[in-house]
Amino acid sequence: xxxxxxxxxxxxxxxxxxxxxxxxxxxxxxxxxxxxxxxxxxxxxxxxxxxxxxxxxxxxxxxxxxxxxxxxxxxxxxxxxxxxxxxxxxxxxxxxxxxxxxxxxxxxxxxxxxxxxxxxxxxxxxxxxxxxxxxxxxxxxxxxxxxxxxxxxxxxxxxxxxxxxxxxxxxxxxxxxx
Numbered sequence: 001x002x003x004x005x006x007x008x009x010x011x012x013x014x015x016x017x018x019x020x021x022x023x024x025x026x027x028x029x030x031x032x033x034x035x036x037x038x039x040x041x042x043x044x045x046x047x048x049x050x051x052x053x054x055x056x057x058x059x060x061x062x063x064x065x066x067x068x069x070x071x072x073x074x075x076x077x078x079x080x081x082x083x084x085x086x087x088x089x090x091x092x093x094x095x096x097x098x099x100x101x102x103x104x105x106x107x108x109x110x111x112x113x114x115x116x117x118x119x120x121x122x123x124x125x126x127x128x129x130x131x132x133x134x135x136x137x138x139x140x141x142x143x144x145x146x147x148x149x150x151x152x153x154x155x156x157x158x159x160x161x162x163x164x165x166x167x168x169x170x171x172x173x174x175x176x177x178x
Contacts, residue, residue: 001122010118011165013126016157018075024052026123027077027156033119037111040104045084046112049142052077064137065153069130076128076157079116080138082148083109102149109151116154126159 001009027050034046051057057078061070089104091097100107117127135150144150 006118006122008165010121011126011159011163012128013155013157013159013161013163014072014128015160016073016075016126016155017160020158022052022077022125022156022158024050026125027052027079029123030079030116030119030125030156034112034116037108037115039108039111040088043084043088043108045088045105046109047082047084047144047148049080049082049144050077051079051142060138060141063141064134065130066132069132069153073128073130073153073155075160076155079154079156080142080144080150081109081113081116081152081154082144082150085147085149105149106151113152113154120156124158125156128155129153130155 027048031048034048035044037046039045051060060078061073065073083105085102085105086094087105088108089097089100089102113129117129120127130153131151133150133153138144138150138153139146
């Protein structure tokens with residue numbers, strides 16, 4: 001798919017076909033796309049925790065997601081994205097290299113996640129990135145170490161709907177040239 005068409009086609013989908021399962025190989029392909037993203041000093045701090053089992057997805061949704069996100073992601077695989085804290089944006093002694101500190105970890109993971117969701121769309125999959133979740137419940141349920149920051153849950157599956165494209169700002173709305 002041409003890049004411009006891919007950008008135009010990607011949407012946040014909130015209804016997934018529970019009769020079509022996403023495979024481990026498909027998720028690995030998405031993660032491989034994420035790995036191609038740049039990161040602070042090539043630190044590569046992104047981490048993924050993937051839930052494919054229906055039983056575990058059901059328990060995870062009930063314990064870790066608000067009801068509206070649990071409903072919106074039903075039928076999809078669930079991928080928790082984290083980053084290794086205090087590494088991206090820090091020097092070798094653990095001191096922040098600039099005022100953003102762990103903000104660079106979020107930034108780097110965002111780059112990873114963008115590649116992940118665009119690759120999903122290229123493969124005919126749909127996604128929903130969810131930031132409203134219970135990070136501590138997720139950490140406990142998936143045994144995520146304290147050295148990582150839990151950021152998002154991405155639902156990945158076969159969409160049952162094609163949402164309209166929301167209005168986007170124009171370059172003139174967001175740019176200043178000097």
